[in-house]
Amino acid sequence: MATGLARNNRALRGGLDLGGTKIQAVVVSRTNRVVGEARIPTPMDGGPEAVASALAEAVAEAAAAAGVATRSLAGVGVGSPGSIDVAAGTVSQAGNLPGWDGTFPLGDRLSKLLGCPVRLGNDVQVANRAEMRLGAGKGRSSFLGVAWGTGVGGSVVIDGRLWLGRGAAGEIGHTVVVREGAPCTCGRRGCVEAYAGRAAMELTARKRADRGEKTVLFRLMKQFGRNRLTSGVWARALDEGDPMAHDLIDRAVAMLGTGIASAINLLDIGTVIIEGGLGIRLGQPYADQIAVAMNPHLFLPERAPEVQVAALGDLGGAIGAALLVSAG
Numbered sequence: 001m002a003t004g005l006a007r008n009n010r011a012l013r014g015g016l017d018l019g020g021t022k023i024q025a026v027v028v029s030r031t032n033r034v035v036g037e038a039r040i041p042t043p044m045d046g047g048p049e050a051v052a053s054a055l056a057e058a059v060a061e062a063a064a065a066a067g068v069a070t071r072s073l074a075g076v077g078v079g080s081p082g083s084i085d086v087a088a089g090t091v092s093q094a095g096n097l098p099g100w101d102g103t104f105p106l107g108d109r110l111s112k113l114l115g116c117p118v119r120l121g122n123d124v125q126v127a128n129r130a131e132m133r134l135g136a137g138k139g140r141s142s143f144l145g146v147a148w149g150t151g152v153g154g155s156v157v158i159d160g161r162l163w164l165g166r167g168a169a170g171e172i173g174h175t176v177v178v179r180e181g182a183p184c185t186c187g188r189r190g191c192v193e194a195y196a197g198r199a200a201m202e203l204t205a206r207k208r209a210d211r212g213e214k215t216v217l218f219r220l221m222k223q224f225g226r227n228r229l230t231s232g233v234w235a236r237a238l239d240e241g242d243p244m245a246h247d248l249i250d251r252a253v254a255m256l257g258t259g260i261a262s263a264i265n266l267l268d269i270g271t272v273i274i275e276g277g278l279g280i281r282l283g284q285p286y287a288d289q290i291a292v293a294m295n296p297h298l299f300l301p302e303r304a305p306e307v308q309v310a311a312l313g314d315l316g317g318a319i320g321a322a323l324l325v326s327a328g
Ligand SMILES: [Zn+2]
Pocket: 173, 174, 184, 185, 186, 187, 188, 189, 191, 193, 194
């Protein structure tokens, strides 16, 4: 198998999903089969330079697992948060990545580190494209993707085309669900993300714990060797019946339901795909809860859309990033 792969190296492509807590790398074949993968934590110190090095390390590890060197890949796609300039290969306003102020030439830097072409895309949009072509959206011409993770992102596919608007379409996380509500990472108030984003939920959990409210969340975080409340920590706290975790997740589900229902009233799309680290970790039972939370807000509840978890799981973002590159 290694020999076969070596002969067709140029058909192999890399994909990187840059998340707020982890970097997922894959190497895929011409038919988008995953032939190597690696996952490492997103560095919390060192800003964009450290992130670029970690991205290179992750894809090198995935390439090694596939039996190739990164310079032999046809290219590497990167799904990144923030504002992406595809032509310039730069990332700006990546608010969920620590120390990422201003604009950073991620494409160039990474290309030098890897010795192959690099192409950037928006993290949510690439995950969505993967679901559209290979996952839960396959065979559906229109759907709304909702990425429930550190923040809350979204994307809109209408008649088989990803609707980009003027470049920033799909920001369902910044749909306002409470006027003058909780402060959001975007600087405004009352957005879905201010209640449902993992970063926002962690801030709230810390405040409540500091006020003396009991929770297992921070004990589990230490036990897991993490410095943030990861999706795994939330899932375990829910399993243990932690009241604070249930309260915050219930509120997140309610706000997601409200925001998504409003989007459905506007677009009348029949499928909602729940993506993102937390959405995928919590799985279909929580997607079902989001559907229930949507119901009272739907203009046509008798024609409620189906709400499904992303079929490609937590590799979807990285596989979608690999789709940014065409095989050599
Ligand atoms: Zn916001």
